[in-house]
Amino acid sequence: xxxxxPIAEVSVNAPLLVALGAAVGFISGLFGIGGxxxxxxxxxxxxxxxVVAVAxxxxxxxxxxxxxxxSYTRRKAVDFRMGGVLAAGGAVGSFLGVEVFRWLRLLGQAxxxxxxxxxxxxGVIGALxxxxxxxxxxxxxxGGGAGPRRDRRPPWLYxxxxxxxxxxxxxxxxxxxxxxLGVFVGVLSAIMGVGGGFILVPAMVYVLRMPAGVVVxxxxxxxxxxxxxxxxxxxxxxxxxDVVLATLLLIGGVLGAQVGARASSRFRAEELRALLAxxxxxxxxxxxxxxxxxxxxxxxxxxxxx
Amino acid sequence: MVDALPPPxxxxxxxxxxxxxxxxxxxxxxxxxxxxxxxxxGAVFDPAARPSDVVVIVRGxxxxxxxxxxxxxxxxxxxxxxxxxxxxxxxxxxxSTRPLDQIAGFGPLRRLGAGIDHLAINAxxxxxxxxxxxxxxxxxxxxxADYLDWxxxxxxxxxxxxxxxxxxxxxxxxxxxxxxxxIDLPTxxxxxxxTAEIILFQDGHPVSRRLRGxxxxxxxxxxxxYLFAHQRPWSYGLASVVIALAAxxxxxxxFRRN
Numbered sequence: 001x002x003x004x005x006p007i008a009e010v011s012v013n014a015p016l017l018v019a020l021g022a023a024v025g026f027i028s029g030l031f032g033i034g035g036x037x038x039x040x041x042x043x044x045x046x047x048x049x050x051v052v053a054v055a056x057x058x059x060x061x062x063x064x065x066x067x068x069x070x071s072y073t074r075r076k077a078v079d080f081r082m083g084g085v086l087a088a089g090g091a092v093g094s095f096l097g098v099e100v101f102r103w104l105r106l107l108g109q110a111x112x113x114x115x116x117x118x119x120x121x122x123g124v125i126g127a128l129x130x131x132x133x134x135x136x137x138x139x140x141x142x143g144g145g146a147g148p149r150r151d152r153r154p155p156w157l158y159x160x161x162x163x164x165x166x167x168x169x170x171x172x173x174x175x176x177x178x179x180x181l182g183v184f185v186g187v188l189s190a191i192m193g194v195g196g197g198f199i200l201v202p203a204m205v206y207v208l209r210m211p212a213g214v215v216v217x218x219x220x221x222x223x224x225x226x227x228x229x230x231x232x233x234x235x236x237x238x239x240x241x242d243v244v245l246a247t248l249l250l251i252g253g254v255l256g257a258q259v260g261a262r263a264s265s266r267f268r269a270e271e272l273r274a275l276l277a278x279x280x281x282x283x284x285x286x287x288x289x290x291x292x293x294x295x296x297x298x299x300x301x302x303x304x305x306x
Numbered sequence: 307m308v309d310a311l312p313p314p315x316x317x318x319x320x321x322x323x324x325x326x327x328x329x330x331x332x333x334x335x336x337x338x339x340x341x342x343x344x345x346x347x348g349a350v351f352d353p354a355a356r357p358s359d360v361v362v363i364v365r366g367x368x369x370x371x372x373x374x375x376x377x378x379x380x381x382x383x384x385x386x387x388x389x390x391x392x393x394x395x396x397x398x399x400x401x402s403t404r405p406l407d408q409i410a411g412f413g414p415l416r417r418l419g420a421g422i423d424h425l426a427i428n429a430x431x432x433x434x435x436x437x438x439x440x441x442x443x444x445x446x447x448x449x450x451a452d453y454l455d456w457x458x459x460x461x462x463x464x465x466x467x468x469x470x471x472x473x474x475x476x477x478x479x480x481x482x483x484x485x486x487x488x489i490d491l492p493t494x495x496x497x498x499x500x501t502a503e504i505i506l507f508q509d510g511h512p513v514s515r516r517l518r519g520x521x522x523x524x525x526x527x528x529x530x531x532y533l534f535a536h537q538r539p540w541s542y543g544l545a546s547v548v549i550a551l552a553a554x555x556x557x558x559x560x561f562r563r564n
């Protein structure tokens with residue numbers, strides 16, 4: 001059953017999009033991420049204009065994250081204060097990101113920046129995550145202990161001013177690192193059409209040293225706020241949110257996220273991380289390597305108004 | 307609407323004329339839109355029954371477009387500065403009884419803008435007028451010798467998107483003097499006012515011409531959503547976010563009950 005999208009102005013297969021939304025939602029619930037880094041490239045591959053894909057996907061990420069965050073809230077696995085600080089940065093970041101994206105479109109360089117961002121961020125994070133999770137799987141197989149504890153917290157985290165207590169994360173740190181992290185993720189959210197969970201989760205674990213139990217829930221909470229804001233800003237400034245496309249995706253997405261969240265308890269954390277790392281790495285390489293091959297068609301058409 | 311061009315060579319027989327009508331004058335884009343077929347019927351009135359050729363040109367609304375060329379910079383392929391081209395219709399399709407270059411020569415086709423090769427597509431912002439070799443008012447394009455490559459690329463990319471085409475068997479005579487043409491609009495056809503121009507050629511010259519209008523418009527839900535998104539963009543954005551958050555919450559509540 002084909003459906004014509006009013007903003008994207010292309011015709012898509014509706015059941016296919018619902019199924020894709022469900023599949024990405026499942027992955028999202030399983031790993032506690034938004035899933036935008038998977039969905040945006042798929043939409044572009046299906047022929048949706050990239051600007052519409054990026055903006056509508058922010059909406060889909062907001063929906064599937066809401067679907068999974070509620071169960072984390074019930075388990076008290078969300079640090080709302082930390083999430084709020086991150087989201088304050090995220091708000092500034094999405095505002096900047098939407099403007100940067102507008103400017104890049106005018107320059108005709110939006111595609112390049114999106115591809116490079118995927119290659120660099122997904123490539124680096126995927127590789128680091130794979131290395132780390134394979135390491136812990138190997139340590140477990142060898143029957144060694146829990147491995148070297150990483151309790152040494154970096155001194156700069158404590159030396160900065162504007163300290164704040166985060167009781168649920170058992171932290172007393174400066175708000176500057178989380179705000180900057182939020183800004184960074186907000187910019188990426190607008191440019192790449194992602195929630196930024198794949199950056200937030202490792203950054204919370206390795207930079208902010210938050211307890212693993214609250215990381216995923218807090219990341220989802222911050223993603224909801226940032227992507228909701230991005231979605232409103234993209235609609236208001238660029239008129240690129242396709243509500244029909246977003247609705248098709250989120251019908252599958254919210255259901256898939258619930259199933260995924262249930263399935264996640266059956267796997268070991270490091271095995272899940274290794275699997276996620278492989279997916280992240282594959283998407284990053286697929287998106288980025290195109291930049292190095294000689295294109296079949298040396299010219300690209302763009303809309304007249306940018 | 308009638309715009310009969312005088313035959314270049316006066317002859318004894320009365321001038322031939324062409325007449326045509328579209329079977330639909332408005333294409334409605336609904337949620338099930340998957341392109342449309344436009345059917346045109348017409349007749350050639352010529353008491354002298356001279357050999358006639360009919361050319362049908364369907365043009366969509368003009369929209370400026372930008373095109374960039376990929377160049378290799380430090381090992382990666384990067385878009386060049388985009389170049390704005392004007393005069394390129396959003397949709398352009400010709401249908402004719404024979405290939406256009408067999409129907410008429412370069413001059414008449416160029417004057418009528420008939421055929422993809424004769425479209426007045428240019429890059430006005432890249433042009434400047436200067437004096438060269440003592441000749442004043444020479445139009446020089448900043449794109450230099452590559453200019454034709456750029457123009458050809460515009461046409462090629464539009465053709466690949468199914469928006470430009472030439473069907474040199476697209477007009478068929480179904481009966482004496484009565485012809486039929488079919489033109490397929492792809493899903494990607496732009497919204498707006500289209501014109502269908504029907505030209506009768508005899509002996510390599512345009513003899514008679516008719517113009518017919520056609521609109522492609524969004525209707526119903528598609529139109530309402532499009533207008534909402536463009537006229538009240540902030541409310542539209544808020545509404546779409548509310549739908550997303552409500553759906554997420556509803557799914558989580560529904561699954562908790564199970």
